Amino acid sequence: MSDRSESAATPEHEPALHDLFGALPDPQVQTPAPADPPAAPGSRRAAREAASTGAWAPERSEAPAAPNAAPEHHETHATLEALFRHEAEPPAVPKHKRRRGCLVALIIVFVLVGGAAAGGLWVWNTYGAKISETMGWGPSKDYEAGQATGNALVTINKGDSGQQVSEALYKAGVTKTSDVFYTMLVKDDVANTFYPGVYKLQLKMTAAAALKALNDPQNKMQNSAVIPEGYTVAETIERISKSVDVPLADLQAAVQTPADYGVNAPSLEGWLFPALYEFAPGATAKDVVSTMVKRTRDSLAAASIPSADEQRVLTIASIIQREARAEADFYKVSRVIQNRLDQGMKLQMDSTAQYGYGELHSGSASTSDAAQNDDNPWNTYVIDGLPKTPIANPGDKAIDAAMHPADGPWLYFVTVNLDTGETVFSTTYAEHEAAVKQWQDWCKANPDSGC
Numbered sequence: 001m002s003d004r005s006e007s008a009a010t011p012e013h014e015p016a017l018h019d020l021f022g023a024l025p026d027p028q029v030q031t032p033a034p035a036d037p038p039a040a041p042g043s044r045r046a047a048r049e050a051a052s053t054g055a056w057a058p059e060r061s062e063a064p065a066a067p068n069a070a071p072e073h074h075e076t077h078a079t080l081e082a083l084f085r086h087e088a089e090p091p092a093v094p095k096h097k098r099r100r101g102c103l104v105a106l107i108i109v110f111v112l113v114g115g116a117a118a119g120g121l122w123v124w125n126t127y128g129a130k131i132s133e134t135m136g137w138g139p140s141k142d143y144e145a146g147q148a149t150g151n152a153l154v155t156i157n158k159g160d161s162g163q164q165v166s167e168a169l170y171k172a173g174v175t176k177t178s179d180v181f182y183t184m185l186v187k188d189d190v191a192n193t194f195y196p197g198v199y200k201l202q203l204k205m206t207a208a209a210a211l212k213a214l215n216d217p218q219n220k221m222q223n224s225a226v227i228p229e230g231y232t233v234a235e236t237i238e239r240i241s242k243s244v245d246v247p248l249a250d251l252q253a254a255v256q257t258p259a260d261y262g263v264n265a266p267s268l269e270g271w272l273f274p275a276l277y278e279f280a281p282g283a284t285a286k287d288v289v290s291t292m293v294k295r296t297r298d299s300l301a302a303a304s305i306p307s308a309d310e311q312r313v314l315t316i317a318s319i320i321q322r323e324a325r326a327e328a329d330f331y332k333v334s335r336v337i338q339n340r341l342d343q344g345m346k347l348q349m350d351s352t353a354q355y356g357y358g359e360l361h362s363g364s365a366s367t368s369d370a371a372q373n374d375d376n377p378w379n380t381y382v383i384d385g386l387p388k389t390p391i392a393n394p395g396d397k398a399i400d401a402a403m404h405p406a407d408g409p410w411l412y413f414v415t416v417n418l419d420t421g422e423t424v425f426s427t428t429y430a431e432h433e434a435a436v437k438q439w440q441d442w443c444k445a446n447p448d449s450g451c
Contacts, residue, residue, distance in 0.1 A: 141177040142184075148202040148209065153276060155226050156214075157242035158196045162186075165194050165214075173203045174210050181207045196243045198224035198276065224278040227292075229395035230321045232360065236272045236393060240288060250285035260286070261293040270314040270390025271296050296393075303399050315386050317394035317402040322351035322360075325421030327397050329413075332425050334405035336413055345411070347380035355391040365418060365451055414439050418449050 152172045156165055166182035169175045184207040185192065194214065198221040201213050213219050225243045227236050233255055241248035255268050263271055273295040279288055296314075305313050316337055324333045340347055350367040354360040356378030357371035372381050377388035394402075410425040412432035416439045424435035443451035 141180040143176045143204045143206050145206055145209070147204040148206075150203040152201045152203050153226050154199045154201055154214075155239075155243055156194050156196050156199065157239075159242075160194055160196070162190075162192065162194070169201075169210055172201070174201050174205050175207055176204070181210060184208065184211070195220065197221060198226055198243060198278075221276075221278050223281055223283065224276065226276050227272065227274045227393070229274040229398070230392045231272075231274060232355075232392055233267065233269050233272055236274075236292075237289075240277075244279060244283075244288065246283065246285050246288055251288065254285035254289045261290055263293065265311050265389060267389050268293070270311075270318050270393055272393050273299060274393050274395050299396055299399060303396075303403055305399075305403065311390075312386065313399060313402045314394060315390045317398040318390035318392045319347075319349055319351060319387075320401050321394040321398040322355075322392050323349060323413075324398075324401075325415050325418075325423055329421075329423050330397055330401035331404065331406035332408060332410060332423075333413060334401040335408050336410050336425070338405045339409070339411055341385065343411075344384075346382075346384060347386070349380050352378050352380040352387045352391055356387070360391070365415070417442055418451065419446070 152174050154168050154172045154174060156168065160168070162185045163179075163182045166175070166180070166185075167178050169181050170178040175181050184190070190211070192211065192215070199214055199219045200221065201210060201219065205213065223244050225240045227239060231239070237251035237255060238248060240246065241251055255272075258265050258268050258271070261268070261271075265271070268289070272289070272292040275292075275295055277288075277291060277295075279291065283291075300310050300313070303313075316334065319337060320330050320333050324330045337347060337349075350365075350372075351360065353367050353371045353374070356376035357368070357374045359368065359371050371379070375382050377383060378391060380387060408425070409427045412426040412429070412435075413423055414426075414432065414435045415421060415423045416435060424438065426432040426435055439451075443449065
C-alpha cells in the first residue's frame with residue numbers, strides 16, 4: 001500500500017485502540033472467574049443488545065485491585081462495546097453508489113464473457129476446419145456406397161504413387177476429395193502396385209470401391225491414353241509415353257516431319273487431336289501419331305472445312321481453346337478474333353505471346369513483359385494477323401466456334417474471376433480498361449489464384 005493510503009487511515013480508530021489496550025489487565029494479575037457465570041451471548045451484536053438491557057454483563061471481581069490493574073470491568077466492557085460497534089457497523093453506503101457498483105460489476109462480467117466468446121470465435125474461425133478434421137466432425141470425405149453412377153476415365157502414368165493416383169481419381173470425379181483415397185491406403189496399410197494406362201471407372205465411388213476397380217483387369221484399357229484439349233505437341237507425346245508402351249524418344253522423332261502424315265504445315269502443332277485413344281498392341285510411334293492426325297482430319301471433315309482452310313481454322317481454334325475459360329464463351333472469343341482481323345487490329349492475345357516465348361504453362365494468367373515484347377512469329381502483340389502455326393491442339397467445340405463466331409461488336413475481353421471463369425466482353429477501350437481494373441482488384445483479393 002502507498003504512503004498516500006496510510007496517511008488517509010480513519011483517525012477515529014486510534015483513540016479506540018489506545019483505550020482498549022490501555023484498559024487490558026496486567027498479564028501477571030489473574031482475575032478470579034465467577035463460579036457460575038451466565039451463558040455469554042453468541043455474537044457481538046447479541047452482546048451489545050444484552051448489555052443495553054442489562055440481561056447480561058460480566059460479573060465484577062471481588063479481588064482487590066493490584067497496582068496498575070485494569071479499570072473496572074464495566075469500563076472495559078464499554079470500551080469493547082464501542083470497538084465492536086465501530087468494526088461491525090461500517091458507515092452506510094449511499095444507494096446510488098451501490099447501484100453504480102452493481103453496474104460496474106455487471107459490465108466486468110459481460111466484458112469477460114464477451115471476451116471469452118470472441119476468443120472462442122477467433123479460434124474456431126482460424127482452426128475450426130483442422131479441429132473438425134482431427135475430431136472427425138463435419139461431412140464425410142468419402143462418398144457413401146451406392147452413389148456410384150455414370151462413367152469416368154482415369155489415367156495412371158508410369159511411376160505414379162498412391163498420392164498421385166488419389167489426385168487423379170478426384171480430378172476425374174471418381175472420389176469426393178483429393179486425399180480420401182490416399183488416406184485409406186495409409187490407414188489400412190495397403191501396398192498396391194498401380195499399372196499405367198487408362199481405366200474405366202464410375203463417378204462418385206467410395207475410395208475402397210475405386211481401389212477394387214483399379215485392380216480389376218477388365219477396367220483397364222490396354223495401350224490407351226487420354227489427351228485433354230489445349231495440350232501442345234510436346235505435352236501430348238509426353239503424356240502418351242507415360243501410359244502407352246512407346247518410348248518418348250521415338251515419339252519425338254515421329255513428330256518431326258509433318259509431311260509424313262500429309263500435313264502441309266511447319267509443325268504438327270494443332271494436329272494431334274485431343275481424345276481417348278486405345279492403340280493396338282505393338283503400335284509404333286508413327287502408328288500413334290498417324291492415328292491422332294487422322295482423328296483431326298475426321299473432325300475437320302465433320303465441320304465441313306475445306307482443305308485449303310484447315311490450317312487457318314486450326315490456328316484460330318487453338319487460340320480460342322487457350323483463351324476462353326468456359327465453352328459458353330468460345331463463340332464470343334471467336335467473334336473478337338474475327339472483328340480485330342477485319343479491322344486490321346493486332347490480335348494481342350496473351351496465349352500467343354506466351355507460346356512464342358515458351359511460357360505457355362508458367363502457371364500465371366498474366367504475360368511477362370519479356371514475352372509480350374519478344375519478336376517472334378507467334379507473338380500477336382508484335383505481328384499482324386494470325387500466328388505462324390496453331391499454339392495447341394483444339395477440340396471439336398473450339399473448331400466449331402472458329403467456323404461460327406457469335407454475332408457482336410466486341411473487340412476486347414478479359415476474365416475477371418479466374419475461379420469461376422467469368423469473362424467481360426467490351427466494345428470500347430474504356431470499357432475494357434474498367435474490366436481490367438475489375439480483374440486487377442480480384443487478383444489483389446486473391447493473391448494465390450494464379451494471376
